[in-house]
Amino acid sequence: VCSFSQNKAPLPTQCNFDGTGFDFATTSYGHYDPRIAFEYRPNPSLALRASAGSGIAPPYLALLSAIPAPISFSKNSGIATQRVNGGGLKPETAFGWDLGADYRFKDGATTLSGDVYLTNLFNHFVSQTFDSGATCPATDPVTGSPTNCPANTPLFYTANVNLNNSRFEGVELSLRRHPAIGLGYTIQGALQRAFAYNLPPNFYCSAPSPTPGTPCVKNTNLAIIAGQNFSGGGIGGGFNGFGNQNIPYSQGYGELSYRLPNGAYALVGETYFGPNNSLNRPAFGVLNASISYPIVNDLSLQISGDNLTNQYPDLFPNYGGGLFIPLATGQLAATQANVLGPRLIRFTLTKQLGTP
Secondary structure, X not given: OOOEOOOOOEOOOOOOOOOOOOOOOOOOXXXXXXXXXXXXXXXXXXXXXXXXXXXXXXXXXXXXXXXXXXXXXXXXXXXXXXXXOOOOOOOEEEEEEXXXXXXXXXXXOEEEEEEEXXXXXXXXXXXXXXXXXXXXXXXXXXXXXXXXXXXOOEEEEEEEEEEEEEEEEEEEEEEEEOOOOEEEEEEEEXXXXXXXXXOOOOOOOXXXXXXXXXXXXXXXOOOOOOOOOOOOEOOOOOOEOOOOXXXXXXXXXXXXXXXXXXXXXXXXXXXXXOOOOOOOOOOEEEEEEEEEEEEEOOEEEEEEEEOOOOOOOOOOOEOOOOOOEEOOOOXXXXXXXXXXXXXXXXXXXXXXXXXX
16 A cells, blocks of 8 residues: 555555555455456357456565574675675565467467466565675674685675566467377477666665765666666676576477387477576577386386486586676676586386376
8 A cells, every 4th residue: 555644544555556665564364365367268169268367475484584694705796795684674575477379289289378467566675785885894794704804805895685677578479280190399488587676865875865865876786777687696796696597588398209009109309498597507409308118017117318418517617707797887897607407318218007
């Protein structure tokens, strides 16, 4: 609801339709989240769907209060960080809708499905790193051991906070054919956006400007840019983004399969990871395959492989080896290049017991 004074007059902060200016504080122990959904079938092969509803996600205990964390100094970034509690968190609340349709072709084995959706999220939980204004002490107050920080090393705090407005929207489309015998396929993809908007004043500043009328120093939340998909953040003080998870702009999957009358089955597929993926790599694909064969009536062998082309097979992430990401200051930040791990082959022998 919108905040009002005792005489019912609106407070100076105007409440807008997009959510800015609203006070989501509540003393109620309950929360109403109405939801509604419809499905219309004009014929046996077509279904039209529509749904809408709200939701709430109270902060779990680990977000509100964490075990006292020792100070961590990074030689790569040259700063020290310490996680502190975020006891003032408000619940996340959201409202969204989805429109979709499903169509079954005349062969009975091929289906086409599509959806378009939009969800507005308020009070998004975000891990924020900001300058504490202090320098790293020689002795850690939590452990009592030396911090090994060089003299005058800045100390940054990391805490969970609420982000005013976020939006998740996208389009999904899939075409599938899976006959009991013969050639099958799957083609599916999604275009999606997940971004912050209506960022509050001084969102990028850990402290107000010491001189009235001059801009404050941008030194926190720098990887969260209005209208740009969330990134996991960059390497360096204040370069934090949305948690540790990127939201790619596009994703996809393609698969070919074949099934024999005796139950033997084989498939080969490729997963597409689009730009802004969580590995901090250029858009790429990952190949997988599987084959299953019944040896006898109650015994079958399956061989499956993941990452067959050995994309990014390293065991450990490469600190600073990922794609650079833009910051609110107009600069770029290095990222950590994450990995998928080496090629993996699985052998599964299945034995059916008892009467089928």
